[in-house]
Amino acid sequence: MGRSSLEWDTLEYELQPWVRSAIETLGFDKMTPVQASTIPLFAGNKDVVVDAETGSGKTVAFVVPILEKIVQEQAFRLKRGHFHSLILTPTRELAKQIETVVQSFLVHYTEGTQQPIGCQLLVGTNEHSIRDDVNALCENRPQLLIGTPGRVLDLLQSPKVKTQSCSLVVLDEADRLLDASFVGDIEKILKVLPKQRRTGLFSATISAAGDTIFKTGLRNPVKIKVNGRAISAAPESLSINYCTVKPQLKLQLLISLINRFKFKKCIVYFPTCISVTFFYSFMNHLLSRGDITQDVKLFSLHGKLQTSSRIKTLDAFASHLGSAVLLTTDVAARGIDIPDVELVVQLDPPTDTDLFLHRCGRTGRANRIGKAVTFLNEGREEDFVGFMAVKNVVIEEDVSLQDPEIEGQAQQFYNTFLQWILEDRDRFDYAVKSYVAFIRYYSKHAAHSIFRLQNFDFVGLAKMYGLFRLPRMPEITKNLANKEEVTFGDGWLMDPPPVDMDTFAYRDAKLEQKRLEELKNLAKINDKKKLKFELKKKNVAWSNKTDTKETKQERREKMSRKRKAIEEELARQGSTSDKDDDDEIDKDWKETILKRKKGDQGKSNVQGSFDDL
Numbered sequence: 138m139g140r141s142s143l144e145w146d147t148l149e150y151e152l153q154p155w156v157r158s159a160i161e162t163l164g165f166d167k168m169t170p171v172q173a174s175t176i177p178l179f180a181g182n183k184d185v186v187v188d189a190e191t192g193s194g195k196t197v198a199f200v201v202p203i204l205e206k207i208v209q210e211q212a213f214r215l216k217r218g219h220f221h222s223l224i225l226t227p228t229r230e231l232a233k234q235i236e237t238v239v240q241s242f243l244v245h246y247t248e249g250t251q252q253p254i255g256c257q258l259l260v261g262t263n264e265h266s267i268r269d270d271v272n273a274l275c276e277n278r279p280q281l282l283i284g285t286p287g288r289v290l291d292l293l294q295s296p297k298v299k300t301q302s303c304s305l306v307v308l309d310e311a312d313r314l315l316d317a318s319f320v321g322d323i324e325k326i327l328k329v330l331p332k333q334r335r336t337g338l339f340s341a342t343i344s345a346a347g348d349t350i351f352k353t354g355l356r357n358p359v360k361i362k363v364n365g366r367a368i369s370a371a372p373e374s375l376s377i378n379y380c381t382v383k384p385q386l387k388l389q390l391l392i393s394l395i396n397r398f399k400f401k402k403c404i405v406y407f408p409t410c411i412s413v414t415f416f417y418s419f420m421n422h423l424l425s426r427g428d429i430t431q432d433v434k435l436f437s438l439h440g441k442l443q444t445s446s447r448i449k450t451l452d453a454f455a456s457h458l459g460s461a462v463l464l465t466t467d468v469a470a471r472g473i474d475i476p477d478v479e480l481v482v483q484l485d486p487p488t489d490t491d492l493f494l495h496r497c498g499r500t501g502r503a504n505r506i507g508k509a510v511t512f513l514n515e516g517r518e519e520d521f522v523g524f525m526a527v528k529n530v531v532i533e534e535d536v537s538l539q540d541p542e543i544e545g546q547a548q549q550f551y552n553t554f555l556q557w558i559l560e561d562r563d564r565f566d567y568a569v570k571s572y573v574a575f576i577r578y579y580s581k582h583a584a585h586s587i588f589r590l591q592n593f594d595f596v597g598l599a600k601m602y603g604l605f606r607l608p609r610m611p612e613i614t615k616n617l618a619n620k621e622e623v624t625f626g627d628g629w630l631m632d633p634p635p636v637d638m639d640t641f642a643y644r645d646a647k648l649e650q651k652r653l654e655e656l657k658n659l660a661k662i663n664d665k666k667k668l669k670f671e672l673k674k675k676n677v678a679w680s681n682k683t684d685t686k687e688t689k690q691e692r693r694e695k696m697s698r699k700r701k702a703i704e705e706e707l708a709r710q711g712s713t714s715d716k717d718d719d720d721e722i723d724k725d726w727k728e729t730i731l732k733r734k735k736g737d738q739g740k741s742n743v744q745g746s747f748d749d750l
């Protein structure tokens with residue numbers, strides 16, 4: 138497509154004056170290639186499947202046709218409970234972002250003689266119930282609904298909501314919406330919409346959806362593929378790099394990058410929600426010590442936070458005037474558009490390899506320069522570069538990312554971490570939970586031939602999490618062959634241990650009280666057992682001694698069988714559920730068993746409902 142054809146005047150579709158003035162106000166001097174190709178077709182009468190790189194302007198490419206169609210089809214006076222168009226997205230943040238784009242157009246739509254055009258956001262929150270949403274829809278009569286699948290489905294199931302007038306549906310991040318976790322809801326939603334409608338699918342990795350795209354009821358769709366570079370699936374303004382690092386040095390390298398790199402905004406991807414909470418807390422400690430450049434502000438965002446707090450955090454990060462770093466999970470991997478993000482760091486490649494490009498694409502958007510950096514563990518993980526090259530994603534090594542000084546500072550850094558953890562047992566709990574969740578996360582990697590737990594540096598990773606003792610978990614037992622050599626017995630990584638676990642206290646008085654009570658109960662149980670044993674011993678005749686020994690042996694075996702069963706149960710839970718990484722906490726057996734008995738196993742201090750991760 139030649140340059141001149143990107144002038145808005147050359148668009149093969151006549152836009153309404155208010156849409157044009159919105160475009161002018163937004164400063165979009167020219168169309169992006171995906172807009173030039175998509176708008177005439179989608180605003181015409183075609184179904185579209187749009188595959189265009191990250192940051193290429195896909196949102197405007199579907200928002201404009203929707204607004205055009207609403208006016209074209211005179212969808213002003215819809216009956217109560219009816220709506221005209223629906224945009225579905227996988228995350229609440231993305232839904233909110235699209236709504237903002239729609240509103241920036243709608244402010245140019247002059248009412249008066251015309252009828253109003255409205256849009257309604259549909260995302261799960263604690264502030265609005267479904268009933269509130271239904272009432273708002275019936276009262277305000279918006280033409281356009283934007284939401285996440287679960288909430289939209291709930292709304293459509295209300296008898297007050299009528300779907301007959303819906304004539305256009307968009308699936309943004311369509312490959313994600315058509316994957317196993319969403320496709321059920323999507324199918325149910327599409328089933329209740331009229332067949333005679335336009336459908337548009339949009340993504341930077343649409344091919345990942347394969348044939349499932351046809352589950353959406355597309356009718357003679359036009360496939361629009363727009364990529365700036367023939368050899369790479371990423372935009373030209375985005376440089377994608379990697380550097381190898383030992384697990385223990387990863388956090389130090391991240392901090393070194395934050396301190397060395399000049400950026401307005403930076404996004405750092407962590408593997409799990411709990412690790413975001415944990416490292417956010419520790420990094421703020423480093424910030425207060427001056428170990429992180431003082432003028433940087435840290436933000437944290439993950440799927441376990443409540444919607445309102447997630448949206449507020451994202452807004453605060455986007456509007457922060459100084460340098461800002463967002464610590465997040467894959468909940469912010471797709472679609473998030475914050476133009477001045479100049480650096481993206483991935484502590485580990487994502488388990489879903491399609492997300493790699495989406496994470497990188499949070500920078501280098503709309504022709505701005507951006508750098509995306511991925512850390513790879515030395516050794517086998519470097520094969521990830523070749524793995525992605527096959528998917529047309531070129532990752533180049535950048536040795537300038539390395540920091541030769543961090544290795545020499547490792548012990549001092551570890552001591553700082555340790556000191557901080559030893560101040561509060563709660564931090565230790567978080568460290569353990571984060572570590573365990575990481576290992577479970579790692580073992581579910583789609584590219585499992587590269588990301589393998591065999592030969593994994595469990596001890597180095599433990600130190601990265603500030604741990605001084607290896608948690609007991611089957612993955613370690615199975616894969617760490619030289620456990621006895623690398624630990625000082627019972628999983629301790631230090632000799633002598635830096636703390637007595639019986640006296641290691643919580644700062645929070647309530648938590649500490651609970652711990653002490655549990656300890657007392659445990660002691661009582663042990664005392665009772667001991668008492669029973671002593672009494673029994675006294676009553677037993679000499680001749681029975683051998684029997685007792687055998688019984689003991691039997692009991693031991695029984696216990697060991699029990700342990701194994703629990704171990705397997707935990708492992709099974711880990712492999713069957715991909716949504717509960719952060720709840721899978723292996724503590725000492727005593728604690729696990731005690732909690733199981735009490736029935737409060739797996740409770741976490743993390744607030745909010747479980748969402749996307």
Ligand SMILES: Nc1ncnc2c1ncn2[C@@H]1O[C@H](COP(=O)(O)OP(=O)(O)OP(=O)(O)O)[C@@H](O)[C@H]1O
Nearest residue numbers: 165167168169191192193194195196341472474503
């Ligand atoms: N015609 C245009 N000219 C200049 N900038 C534009 C134009 N259209 C959109 N943009 C800007 O480009 C940025 C990226 O757009 P958008 O968020 O729609 O990307 P996307 O293709 O959906 O990316 P992703 O696949 O990552 O979601 C936005 O900041 C948007 O304001």
